[in-house]
Structure formats: structure tokens, C-alpha cells
Amino acid sequence: MRATPVILLVLIVCLPVALLAWLGSRMASDEQTVVEQRFRSLLTAQLRDIDQITVAHFAVTQRELRAIGKLPSFQPADIRSRLREAPLVRQMLVYSPNGDVLHPSGPLNAGEQEFLLQASDLVTDRDLFYAAGGKRRTARPPQRSARSAAPPAVERQPDAPAKDEAQEPAESNTTPPSPTEGWHIWYWGRGVHLFYWQRLNSGHVVALLVERSRWMADLIATLPQTVSAASEATPSSSKGEAARKAGGKASPSVSEVTSSRIRLLDSVGRPVYQWGSYEPDEAALEKPFAEVPVSSPLTSWRLQAFVPPDLVQGASRSARFSMTASLAAAAVALCLLVAFFWREYRRELREASQRVSFVNQVSHELRTPLTNIRMYADLLESDLDRMPDDETTQPRSRLKVIAEESQRLSRLIGNVLTMARQQRKALALKPQPAIVDDVIRDVLRQFEPALSRCKVEATFEAASGESVSVDVDVLEQILVNLFSNVEKYAAAGGVLRVASSQTDKTTTITVSDAGPGIPPRQCDAIFRPFYRSSDRLVDAAGTGIGLSIARELAQLHGGDLRLVASETGACFEVTLKTG
Amino acid sequence: MRVLLAEDDDLTRQGLAEVLEEEGYEVVQAANGAAALDCFAAQRPDFVCLDIMMPGRNGYDVCRAIRDADPDIPIIFISAKSEEIDKVVGFEIGADDFIVKPFGVREVVARIRAVTRRCLAASPAPRKGTFEIADLTVNPSELRATRGETTIELSLRDVSILNLLSRNVGKVLDRNTIFNHCWGEDYFPNSRTLDQHISQLRKRVELDPKSPRIIRTVHGAGYRYEG
Structure with missing residues (x-):
């Protein structure tokens, strides 16, 4: 088997498969990133939804507190009475319009005394008053609680982002009026405490300390709970479904990633509340997959989402599997296609080989009887040589026909075999030192009887008398085909002119006749295998392979066979590389 | 001078024998490879003409066997197999010449005379x-x-x-x-x-x-x- 087709086929298969593999690897890597990004977006959206739950919860709380803060009077008895009726509020702080603390003041109960001890900065330093927009007597920077490790003390409603005069006095002329209510974060003891304040029309500022355990319990009650495994295993919330949605283009809902873990962390990072069935690896300090800050008033708090690593990997694995399967299918299809073409190619080769083998076999089988015809004709001729000439004239002429026809048959078989070898690409050159003119003379001598019978006069202008490297068999076959054409097609012209010339590297032989010539439109076609200028029964017989073979042989010899312009008849020029 | 002629086609063998005898050779004929080896052993010819495609043992096998017995004896293949590889194989296993069918009697005579000259030049006769x-x-x-x-x-x-x-x-x-x-x-x-x-x-x-x-x-x- 020849190596070139095999290498080509291997390249045809391997290159696209390697390209597909490379593309697949790139796409798998991209797909992993895309899946992670989708998961992150999904979880971030889920966390924002949860954050909106806290926002809604504090809006409701704010409405309740607003109602509580609308006091009928600032008398301690009324205030204490209101506090007793409102368990949501732990303590109340009332400033006069000029910042004096109206409550708690005077005779204090135990709770008020404790509150004053804890909130001296709010009471004594009037931090909350100033934070609520109270006018300073003397400008001074806002202070924070000594225990405050947090973010800005004053929180504003998202829909009322008015500037704090005390914090940014330079913008007082351009900013809208100060808010009349808001949240104040106060850090003390176990963590964050919330004050809801409102400035009344009278200029008094009423601040309500929300009972920490109460607001935290209410907040947690609004957040989702960890669902059981049974309820989790719904078609829309299963890992596979979430993975499918994350891997696909659809947008999953909040409830879909139930196998995650959501944590609400306070300002120092302690989990306040968490839900979801997944248990993050605490020992490995697993990082959250998504994180968002909580909206006002708990802006120092964060919401974190954890998901099992295999959920993300499973999703990307699933996507990778789909992609790999597609690529594998494409590769298999390509291999099958190539295998199909390879099989067809091999079949063609086999059939061609069988045809060539058949032609070879038939040609060989023809050679044996032809050998006998030629040999016995020669033997008969020898016998006739021993007889008186007057008795052998007629047998000799008949014997001559036998000899010539057997030679013609030999040439035809030679051409068929050469054609078969040509199709197998098995033609090979065997150059040897020889004189081209001698070879031409030998071939002309072979044709003498036939040419003489056709009344064709052969002339030879010999000018290639130097010994050169030439394949004599090839040269003979070229000449035999050209002379045979003159005998068959141009005998009417009565002339066969042969001329040779030589340079250092090239030998040129021209064979011309005075026959009907070759029409210009057939100048190329005559060199095609099996082409015959006419198939009419009255025309000369022939196989149509002679010129094709002659040209192929000339080209094999580093030269060419061309039809050159001539005034009459046809003129063929053979060039051979003989140097 | 004795020639062993091994050829399975009767007409070709008889015709070649006639040509060789006319030339003055004593011809020993064999119609297949096995007979050729028997004749070679019995008659000890001066040179051998072998066809390649013969029933039983082909010409290549016969050539190898004869070469083993006598490395110097001239061997000529006469065959319808004309591919280059056929000739290369023939020469590689020890043939001195290769005549392709169909051949003319003059060609065969000329080649056999050439081989005979080499035999005579090497012989102390x-x-x-x-x-x-x-x-x-x-x-x-x-x-x-x-x-x-x-x-x-x-x-x-x-x-x-x-x-x-x-x-x-x-x-x-x-x-x-x-x-x-x-x-x-x-x-x-x-x-x-x-x-x-x-x-x-x-x-x-x-x-x-x-x-x-x-x-x-x-x-x-x-x-x-x-x-």
C-alpha cells in the first residue's frame, strides 16, 4: 500500500479530531466559568430577595414604631405607660428641640437608670439628637459609641437619602430638608442595637430603643427555614434541576437552590441565622459562593450563600458531558465518513488492481502463442532459405505477412502492458549507454516491410551519434508508436521523415509525415488515452493508446512528446533527457 | 555443448530445441521444474534455459536449486513475464540473461551465442x-x-x-x-x-x-x- 494516501487519511482524521478536542477543551473550560457565573448570579439574586424580606420587615416595624412614638405628652408617666403597652420598645429617649434630654430624667426607675449608664454618649453627648438633625450649639464632629465598630451611625431610608447636616454642613444649602425619622445604630454589649427616631413638628426628637431580642426574633421569623429532605426533593428544586437551569439559559427562582446554605452574619461576622440543608466545611474555611450586604438598617450585616462544590461541578460536568458527547459524535461521524471513503478507495484500488492483473494475465497468455507463431515463422523462413529461391517466392511473401502481423501483435501487447503498468504507476526507467541513431535505425528496419508495403518512403537525418544514457526499450516503444501511426494513418502521404539532434543533456527526434494531418481541435485530445479521432468503420483501426503511452514514456524520460506545427501532415517532436 | 531446456509449452520447447540443435547444441528437454532438476542431475548440461511459469516447481525454484549445485553454470530465463521485478528477481537469484516472450529466433540465437562465448572463455577446453x-x-x-x-x-x-x-x-x-x-x-x-x-x-x-x-x-x- 502506498504511504501517501495513508498519511493523507490519517491527517484528514487526526487534524479535525485534534481540532475538535482542542475546541472541546476550550469550550469546557469556558463552560465551567459560565456555569459558575450563572450560579453566582442566581445565588446573588436569591440573597437580594432575602434582603428585600428584611427591608419589608423593617418597614412594617418602622410603621409600628412611628405610631408608638407619637406621644400625647412628654410626661414621664405617659412615656412609661406607653412603654408598658409596647413590648417592642425597650426604652425611649426624648430630646427637647434644643437638645435637652427630657426623658429619662428626674426620678428614674431601674430600667431607666441602667439605660442611662449604658447610653451616656447618647444622653449626655446628645449623639442621637445631632444624628437626627438637631441643631448644634457648637459645631463638633459626630461621635460614635466607644463600642461601635460599625458603619455609619445614622441610617437613612433608601427612599429618603437626605444629607445629614451635622455630617456634611457644607451642603446644607443644596440638600433637601433633613429627614424627620430614621434609624440609628448603636453598638453596645452583645452587638447592634436599633434606635428608631422621629422629629416631631414641635422640634422634639423621640428615639425608641427597639427590644433587641424582639426585633431579631421577628426578623428571623420572616426568613425562610431549612426545609426537610422530602419537601426539598421536588422536581423544581432538586440539585439536578437547579444544575440544569444553571447550565441552561433559564433563570431559576429563589427557591430553586434549596440545597445551599444561606447565612445572615452580623457586623463582626458571627452567624445570626442560617438555613438550607448544605453544611459548609467549617474546618476548611469554605468561602461563600455569593455575598451581599444587608440593606438598612442592618447595613453592617451580610448575607452569604454556600453551595455544595459538586453542585456547581455537576452542572458544569453535565454541560461538559453534553459538549463532549457532541464532539465525540462529530469525531465518530468524521471517522465513519473517512472509513467509508477509505473503504471505497481500497475497493477502487482492488478493482483497478484486479483489472490490471487481468490485463497482465491475458497479455502473458497471449505471449506464449505469439512466441510460437514468431518462432515457427522464423524457423520456416530458415527452411525456405535452404530451398531454391524460385520455389520459395510465394511462401516467403506469405511468411512475411505472418512475421509482420505477429510483430504488430507484439507491439499491441507491449502497449497494453505498458498501459497497465502506467495505471499501477509501476513504470520505471532503465537507462543504459546507447547511440540513439542506432536505435532509430533498428526500429526503422523493423518497419521496412510494412512501410514498403504501404509505399511509404522513410528518410532519416541522423545527428545523434554520440553514446548517451537512454532507456532503449522506452525509446523503441515511443518510436514504434509514432511509426505505427504513420503506417496506419498517413500512408497516403508516402513519406516518413525522421530526424534526430543532440545537445549535452537532450536528444530530440522529429517524426513527420505528409498525411492528412491532425485538426487543431484534436491537438490535445490525441494524447488522451483511448482517444481516436474517428471511430468510423472505414477508418484505420487502432486502440487509441499509442500516443498517450508515447508521451507518458517521454515524460518518464524527463522530456515530452509534442505535436508541432508543420506545413503538411503531422509532425511529432520527442525530447528525451539523455545527459 | 549440452543445454537443458525447461519449458512447459510443448510447441515452444520443441521450436527452441530445434533452434538450439541447429546451432550445434545437444538439447536435453524438460516439461516441468521437477523434470528439469532430474535432467540437470543426470545429464550435467553446460548451460540451462528455463521458463519461469511451469507446473510443479517454477523456474525461480529450479534456478535456486541449480545454483546451489553449480554456482558457475550459465542460466537463461525465457519467460512471458516481462515486468521489471520479474527480471530483477531472476537476476538476483543467479540468472545470466533474461529473454522475454515473444522473441525472434535471431534474438534467441544471439543471446545464446553470447552466453556460450562466456562459457567457452571460462572453459579450459x-x-x-x-x-x-x-x-x-x-x-x-x-x-x-x-x-x-x-x-x-x-x-x-x-x-x-x-x-x-x-x-x-x-x-x-x-x-x-x-x-x-x-x-x-x-x-x-x-x-x-x-x-x-x-x-x-x-x-x-x-x-x-x-x-x-x-x-x-x-x-x-x-x-x-x-x-
């Missing part, structure tokens, strides 16, 4: 020395005679006849003597065989075959070289 007859100088080991610048190709039998005549100057050599000496004692020629051969030989060696100077006819007796 007494016929190696040249001899002169009339104005001809005959070189038996080259199967050639020269007259001045002219070279005349001869067969083994031609050389044998000329040699016999040159050694019997002035004597009349009758037909039986010539046949026994040049054809062999086992040969039974027809009455015209010798005359036809002498006629052909005269055409080649005589300056004027119609009035010969080398081989003169003695009517009713035989032939004579008068010196």
Missing part, C-alpha cells in the same frame, strides 16, 4: 585456440571468424565444421564423418540436413558462395578444404 582456414581466422571461443576487418558470427556447429575441414586439408570428408563429428553419433539427420547447413555456412564464410574456396563439394563423396 582445447577448442579455445584460434585456427585459420583459407583467409579466415576462426576464434572458436568467441564463435566468430574474421576476414580482414570483417567479423562473421558463427554457431558452434559452424566452428565445428570449419575446424574439422581445417584439420583435414585436401582430404575428402564424407557425410557420415562430418555428421559423427559435428552432429554427434546419435544423430540421424535426413539426407539434406548437411547440404542445407553447408549451403547456409557458405553464404556467410565464402566470398562467393557459388564458387566456394573453403568448403568445396566433392560430388558423390562429401566435402573438402583444399588449403
Whole structure:
């Protein structure tokens, strides 16, 4: 088997498969990133939804507190009475319009005394008053609680982002009026405490300390709970479904990633509340997959989402599997296609080989009887040589026909075999030192009887008398085909002119006749295998392979066979590389 | 000189045998490879002509077996297989020449004479020395005679006849003597065989075959070289 087709086929298969593999690897890597990004977006959206739950919860709380803060009077008895009726509020702080603390003041109960001890900065330093927009007597920077490790003390409603005069006095002329209510974060003891304040029309500022355990319990009650495994295993919330949605283009809902873990962390990072069935690896300090800050008033708090690593990997694995399967299918299809073409190619080769083998076999089988015809004709001729000439004239002429026809048959078989070898690409050159003119003379001598019978006069202008490297068999076959054409097609012209010339590297032989010539439109076609200028029964017989073979042989010899312009008849020029 | 001719086609074998015998060789015929090896062992020929495609053992096998037995014996393949690889294989296993069918008798004769010359050149036989007859100088080991610048190709039998005549100057050599000496004692020629051969030989060696100077006819007796 020849190596070139095999290498080509291997390249045809391997290159696209390697390209597909490379593309697949790139796409798998991209797909992993895309899946992670989708998961992150999904979880971030889920966390924002949860954050909106806290926002809604504090809006409701704010409405309740607003109602509580609308006091009928600032008398301690009324205030204490209101506090007793409102368990949501732990303590109340009332400033006069000029910042004096109206409550708690005077005779204090135990709770008020404790509150004053804890909130001296709010009471004594009037931090909350100033934070609520109270006018300073003397400008001074806002202070924070000594225990405050947090973010800005004053929180504003998202829909009322008015500037704090005390914090940014330079913008007082351009900013809208100060808010009349808001949240104040106060850090003390176990963590964050919330004050809801409102400035009344009278200029008094009423601040309500929300009972920490109460607001935290209410907040947690609004957040989702960890669902059981049974309820989790719904078609829309299963890992596979979430993975499918994350891997696909659809947008999953909040409830879909139930196998995650959501944590609400306070300002120092302690989990306040968490839900979801997944248990993050605490020992490995697993990082959250998504994180968002909580909206006002708990802006120092964060919401974190954890998901099992295999959920993300499973999703990307699933996507990778789909992609790999597609690529594998494409590769298999390509291999099958190539295998199909390879099989067809091999079949063609086999059939061609069988045809060539058949032609070879038939040609060989023809050679044996032809050998006998030629040999016995020669033997008969020898016998006739021993007889008186007057008795052998007629047998000799008949014997001559036998000899010539057997030679013609030999040439035809030679051409068929050469054609078969040509199709197998098995033609090979065997150059040897020889004189081209001698070879031409030998071939002309072979044709003498036939040419003489056709009344064709052969002339030879010999000018290639130097010994050169030439394949004599090839040269003979070229000449035999050209002379045979003159005998068959141009005998009417009565002339066969042969001329040779030589340079250092090239030998040129021209064979011309005075026959009907070759029409210009057939100048190329005559060199095609099996082409015959006419198939009419009255025309000369022939196989149509002679010129094709002659040209192929000339080209094999580093030269060419061309039809050159001539005034009459046809003129063929053979060039051979003989140097 | 004895030739083993192995060829499965009867007509080809008989025709070739006739050509070789005409040239002066003693031909041993075999119709297949096994018979060829038997004949080789029994007859010990001087050279071998082998067909390649033969029933039983093919020509390549026979060639290898003969080469094992005698590395120097000339072997000529005569075959319809004309591919280059066929010839390469033939030469690689020890053939001295390769004749492709269909061939002309003259081609076969020329090639066999060439091989014979190589055999004779390598052989220490007494016929190696040249001899002169009339104005001809005959070189038996080259199967050639020269007259001045002219070279005349001869067969083994031609050389044998000329040699016999040159050694019997002035004597009349009758037909039986010539046949026994040049054809062999086992040969039974027809009455015209010798005359036809002498006629052909005269055409080649005589300056004027119609009035010969080398081989003169003695009517009713035989032939004579008068010196």
C-alpha cells in the first residue's frame, strides 16, 4: 500500500479530531466559568430577595414604631405607660428641640437608670439628637459609641437619602430638608442595637430603643427555614434541576437552590441565622459562593450563600458531558465518513488492481502463442532459405505477412502492458549507454516491410551519434508508436521523415509525415488515452493508446512528446533527457 | 555443448530445441521444474534455459536449486513475464540473461551465442585456440571468424565444421564423418540436413558462395578444404 494516501487519511482524521478536542477543551473550560457565573448570579439574586424580606420587615416595624412614638405628652408617666403597652420598645429617649434630654430624667426607675449608664454618649453627648438633625450649639464632629465598630451611625431610608447636616454642613444649602425619622445604630454589649427616631413638628426628637431580642426574633421569623429532605426533593428544586437551569439559559427562582446554605452574619461576622440543608466545611474555611450586604438598617450585616462544590461541578460536568458527547459524535461521524471513503478507495484500488492483473494475465497468455507463431515463422523462413529461391517466392511473401502481423501483435501487447503498468504507476526507467541513431535505425528496419508495403518512403537525418544514457526499450516503444501511426494513418502521404539532434543533456527526434494531418481541435485530445479521432468503420483501426503511452514514456524520460506545427501532415517532436 | 531446456509449452520447447540443435547444441528437454532438476542431475548440461511459469516447481525454484549445485553454470530465463521485478528477481537469484516472450529466433540465437562465448572463455577446453582456414581466422571461443576487418558470427556447429575441414586439408570428408563429428553419433539427420547447413555456412564464410574456396563439394563423396 502506498504511504501517501495513508498519511493523507490519517491527517484528514487526526487534524479535525485534534481540532475538535482542542475546541472541546476550550469550550469546557469556558463552560465551567459560565456555569459558575450563572450560579453566582442566581445565588446573588436569591440573597437580594432575602434582603428585600428584611427591608419589608423593617418597614412594617418602622410603621409600628412611628405610631408608638407619637406621644400625647412628654410626661414621664405617659412615656412609661406607653412603654408598658409596647413590648417592642425597650426604652425611649426624648430630646427637647434644643437638645435637652427630657426623658429619662428626674426620678428614674431601674430600667431607666441602667439605660442611662449604658447610653451616656447618647444622653449626655446628645449623639442621637445631632444624628437626627438637631441643631448644634457648637459645631463638633459626630461621635460614635466607644463600642461601635460599625458603619455609619445614622441610617437613612433608601427612599429618603437626605444629607445629614451635622455630617456634611457644607451642603446644607443644596440638600433637601433633613429627614424627620430614621434609624440609628448603636453598638453596645452583645452587638447592634436599633434606635428608631422621629422629629416631631414641635422640634422634639423621640428615639425608641427597639427590644433587641424582639426585633431579631421577628426578623428571623420572616426568613425562610431549612426545609426537610422530602419537601426539598421536588422536581423544581432538586440539585439536578437547579444544575440544569444553571447550565441552561433559564433563570431559576429563589427557591430553586434549596440545597445551599444561606447565612445572615452580623457586623463582626458571627452567624445570626442560617438555613438550607448544605453544611459548609467549617474546618476548611469554605468561602461563600455569593455575598451581599444587608440593606438598612442592618447595613453592617451580610448575607452569604454556600453551595455544595459538586453542585456547581455537576452542572458544569453535565454541560461538559453534553459538549463532549457532541464532539465525540462529530469525531465518530468524521471517522465513519473517512472509513467509508477509505473503504471505497481500497475497493477502487482492488478493482483497478484486479483489472490490471487481468490485463497482465491475458497479455502473458497471449505471449506464449505469439512466441510460437514468431518462432515457427522464423524457423520456416530458415527452411525456405535452404530451398531454391524460385520455389520459395510465394511462401516467403506469405511468411512475411505472418512475421509482420505477429510483430504488430507484439507491439499491441507491449502497449497494453505498458498501459497497465502506467495505471499501477509501476513504470520505471532503465537507462543504459546507447547511440540513439542506432536505435532509430533498428526500429526503422523493423518497419521496412510494412512501410514498403504501404509505399511509404522513410528518410532519416541522423545527428545523434554520440553514446548517451537512454532507456532503449522506452525509446523503441515511443518510436514504434509514432511509426505505427504513420503506417496506419498517413500512408497516403508516402513519406516518413525522421530526424534526430543532440545537445549535452537532450536528444530530440522529429517524426513527420505528409498525411492528412491532425485538426487543431484534436491537438490535445490525441494524447488522451483511448482517444481516436474517428471511430468510423472505414477508418484505420487502432486502440487509441499509442500516443498517450508515447508521451507518458517521454515524460518518464524527463522530456515530452509534442505535436508541432508543420506545413503538411503531422509532425511529432520527442525530447528525451539523455545527459 | 549440452543445454537443458525447461519449458512447459510443448510447441515452444520443441521450436527452441530445434533452434538450439541447429546451432550445434545437444538439447536435453524438460516439461516441468521437477523434470528439469532430474535432467540437470543426470545429464550435467553446460548451460540451462528455463521458463519461469511451469507446473510443479517454477523456474525461480529450479534456478535456486541449480545454483546451489553449480554456482558457475550459465542460466537463461525465457519467460512471458516481462515486468521489471520479474527480471530483477531472476537476476538476483543467479540468472545470466533474461529473454522475454515473444522473441525472434535471431534474438534467441544471439543471446545464446553470447552466453556460450562466456562459457567457452571460462572453459579450459582445447577448442579455445584460434585456427585459420583459407583467409579466415576462426576464434572458436568467441564463435566468430574474421576476414580482414570483417567479423562473421558463427554457431558452434559452424566452428565445428570449419575446424574439422581445417584439420583435414585436401582430404575428402564424407557425410557420415562430418555428421559423427559435428552432429554427434546419435544423430540421424535426413539426407539434406548437411547440404542445407553447408549451403547456409557458405553464404556467410565464402566470398562467393557459388564458387566456394573453403568448403568445396566433392560430388558423390562429401566435402573438402583444399588449403
